[in-house]
Amino acid sequence: MKKIQYTDLLKKLNADQTDPVYLILGQEDYLEQQIQRAFQNLVPKEEQEMNIGNYDMESTSLGAALDDATSAPFFGERRVVFVRDPYFLTGERHKGGPNHDVDGLQTYLEHPVDSTVLVIFAAYEKLDGRKKIVKTLNKQAITIQIGNLNQGQISQLVKTRLTTKNYTISPEALNQLLFRTDSKLSTMMNELPKLMLYNIGKKEITVESVDALVSKSLDQNVFDLSNAVLQKKSKQAIDIYQSLITQQEQPLRINAVLVGQIRLLLQVKILQNQGFSQGDIAGTLKVHPYRVKLAMQSSRHFSMTDLTKGYTGLIDLDLQLKSTQKDPELLFELFLLQFIDQKIA
Numbered sequence: 001m002k003k004i005q006y007t008d009l010l011k012k013l014n015a016d017q018t019d020p021v022y023l024i025l026g027q028e029d030y031l032e033q034q035i036q037r038a039f040q041n042l043v044p045k046e047e048q049e050m051n052i053g054n055y056d057m058e059s060t061s062l063g064a065a066l067d068d069a070t071s072a073p074f075f076g077e078r079r080v081v082f083v084r085d086p087y088f089l090t091g092e093r094h095k096g097g098p099n100h101d102v103d104g105l106q107t108y109l110e111h112p113v114d115s116t117v118l119v120i121f122a123a124y125e126k127l128d129g130r131k132k133i134v135k136t137l138n139k140q141a142i143t144i145q146i147g148n149l150n151q152g153q154i155s156q157l158v159k160t161r162l163t164t165k166n167y168t169i170s171p172e173a174l175n176q177l178l179f180r181t182d183s184k185l186s187t188m189m190n191e192l193p194k195l196m197l198y199n200i201g202k203k204e205i206t207v208e209s210v211d212a213l214v215s216k217s218l219d220q221n222v223f224d225l226s227n228a229v230l231q232k233k234s235k236q237a238i239d240i241y242q243s244l245i246t247q248q249e250q251p252l253r254i255n256a257v258l259v260g261q262i263r264l265l266l267q268v269k270i271l272q273n274q275g276f277s278q279g280d281i282a283g284t285l286k287v288h289p290y291r292v293k294l295a296m297q298s299s300r301h302f303s304m305t306d307l308t309k310g311y312t313g314l315i316d317l318d319l320q321l322k323s324t325q326k327d328p329e330l331l332f333e334l335f336l337l338q339f340i341d342q343k344i345a
Contacts, residue, residue, distance in 0.1 A: 001138040006031055007160070009144050013038040018078075019142045020112035026147020027123040030186040031157075035144070039080050039119055050074040053081045057088070062100035066108055069116045079116045086120055089137070091128040102133050109133075109140045123147075151178065151288050154185050161189065162205065167196055169205035175290035176210045182217045183288065218249060222257040223294065226265070229258075230302045230310060232340040238333060251328035252321050259314045266307045268295040313339055 004012075012018070024035055043051050051073050055065035065083050073079045087094050088102055112118065120137070125147060127134045149157075155174055162169055169177075177195075181187040191214050198209045216224075221244055228237035244254055264287065271281045278296060282289040299307070317335045321328050 001143055002141070003143045003145065006035070006144055006146060009035065009142075010038050013042065016042070018042065018117050020114070020116070020118065021109060021137075021141040022117070022119045023137055023141040023143045024119065024121045025127070025143055025145050026125065028146045028149060028185055030189045031146040032121065032123075035146070036082065036119075039082070039117065042117065043076065043078055043080055047074070047076040051076050051079045053079070055081070055083050057083065057085045057100065058097060061098040062086075062088075062102065062105055066101065066104050069108060069118050070113055073115050077115065079113075081116060081118050083118065083120045084123075086122055089120075089122055089127045089131065089134055090124055091130075106133050106136055109136050112140070149185065151183060154178070154183055154188070157185060158188055158192070161192060162196075165196060167199070167203050167205060170207060172207040173205045173210050176207050177205075177214060178288065179290055179294075180210065180214045180217055180220055182219055218244070218253070218257055219261075222254065222261050223298075225254075226258055226261045226310075227298055229336060229339060230262075230265075230298075230306055234337060234340045237336050237340070241332060241336070245329060251332055252318075255314060255318055255321060255332065259311070259318065262307060262311045262314060264291070264295050265299045265302065266304075266311060268292060269299040269302075269304065269307065272296060272299070310339060 009022075022039075024032065040048060040052060053065065053068040055062075055068070057065075062083070065081055068079070069081045071079065088100050108118070120141070127137075129135065129138075155178065158174065158177070159169060177188055177191065181191065192205075194213055195205050195209055198213055199205055221240060225237060225240045225244075228240060241254070245251070264285070267285055268281055271284060276284065278289060278292050281287075281296075282292045285292070313335055317331060320326070320331050324331075
């Protein structure tokens with residue numbers, strides 16, 4: 001398999017250096033959009049309508065895409081053909097849809113057309129490596145993995161994007177941006193324009209601007225909710241909860257995230273008591289270091305008894321939410337009030 005990094009791909013395409021076949025593996029909307037734009041720019045704008053083809057394998061036959069790929073460019077030098085949702089490369093069973101000429105693709109991969117750039121977007125974690133077509137694709141195509149990015153890769157992409165605009169971002173601001181967007185690259189990139197406009201004078205993204213402009217994610221709101229519950233601040237806890245309901249968040253989902261947050265506080269407190277450092281805890285739990293830092297700061301204010309009671313109470317609430325017809329909001333508020341009054345057994 002011939003692999004290259006996303007950034008190296010863009011550099012080559014911007015330098016007009018291409019290969020006949022590319023496989024874009026994984027799903028990340030922002031990177032996919034940037035890659036597609038870079039390939040489209042290989043064809044002059046006035047030629048794009050005739051020399052760029054888009055084919056979704058859910059609704060269009062592979063044969064149609066191959067016919068396009070084997071055609072000479074129309075009054076131009078290059079043709080770009082995009083193929084999406086190639087489920088026949090995976091092990092999943094697919095009912096309905098068009099018939100696909102997989103043998104035809106096999107032949108094309110062995111003898112690609114020089115004037116065509118074939119780009120296959122496979123938004124899957126992995127392909128079925130047992131299939132002959134996948135083995136050939138791995139051998140012939142340039143593969144770019146864009147899914148399952150780690151925190152370091154996401155952070156670097158954000159910083160690189162800001163650098164191209166002559167901006168910087170403080171470590172605290174970057175951590176807060178990661179936290180507020182649940183480390184979703186596309187969401188982070190969508191937030192950058194207003195952050196840059198807000199900080200246009202200093203050209204540095206600050207944590208204050210992130211706090212002011214980037215909406216809190218469900219995880220962030222539940223982090224605040226868990227602190228309010230554990231601190232026995234009933235009004236604040238109920239206000240946050242009601243705000244989440246107003247935002248159309250479902251009680252079961254809120255409860256699931258809250259269970260996860262208090263479980264994290266428990267795990268962090270236990271590991272911290274055993275002498276683990278912040279980095280060790282993050283590695284052991286496979287959690288972003290910034291979340292661990294916040295959990296360490298928060299957990300020191302709560303006893304193991306309170307954390308355990310809160311956790312077991314939420315597990316019980318989860319069962320009630322799933323097994324009774326009672327009003328979920330009422331059940332949740334009852335849990336909050338019972339916990340705050342320390343009546344949970």
